[in-house]
Amino acid sequence: DADVTQTPRNRITKTGKRIMLECSQTKGHDRMYWYRQDPGLGLRLIYYSFDVKDINKGEISDGYSVSRQAQAKFSLSLESAIPNQTALYFCATSDPGALQFFGPGTRLTVL
């Protein structure tokens, strides 16, 4: 079984809709991250969490929010989706040595 899972894997939605992307991990790591990946821009950090009570904004947090429901679960929400949020979204966890393990990604399309 995969150590980091993301649901859904693909989602098509319309402008203005609320969307939640979910991430679960079985690696027992405290640190979790959300990234988005766009062609030509690489991976950019949206939010990160060092434990259940710690949430931090990354470089592109505007338009996004997160919830850390448990050590193993970290959700990303788009309160009102817009087309330029169309991207590939990745969740990751990291071990104490900062090595990050990525999930399989969610492809989100906002029409």
Next chain:
Amino acid sequence: EDQVTQSPEALRLQEGESSSLNCSYTVSGLRGLFWYRQDPGKGPEFLFTLYSAGEEKEKERLKATLTKKESFLHITAPKPEDSATYLCAVLKGFQKLVFGTGTRLLVSP
């Protein structure tokens, strides 16, 4: 401003044709450099971590090296299954990675 620049953006090789990918960085407080491999539609997979200038790591046909300003990923006698996007990331501060935009490698039989 922290920057990680990878070159070339794309590289096409014949099977067996060795080459190198470059990752240059201007990041304050560097604490390590990571190389990842990403296949289409999948999440990045860890390859190497380098922590200090002069350090080298090897895995099969891949070898990563690090200087104070850049890292190289050397690919020796590549095979078609080495085709992927290779990502470089610099560890800044506590547990934050700054990624480059990647090099897309295509190895033809």
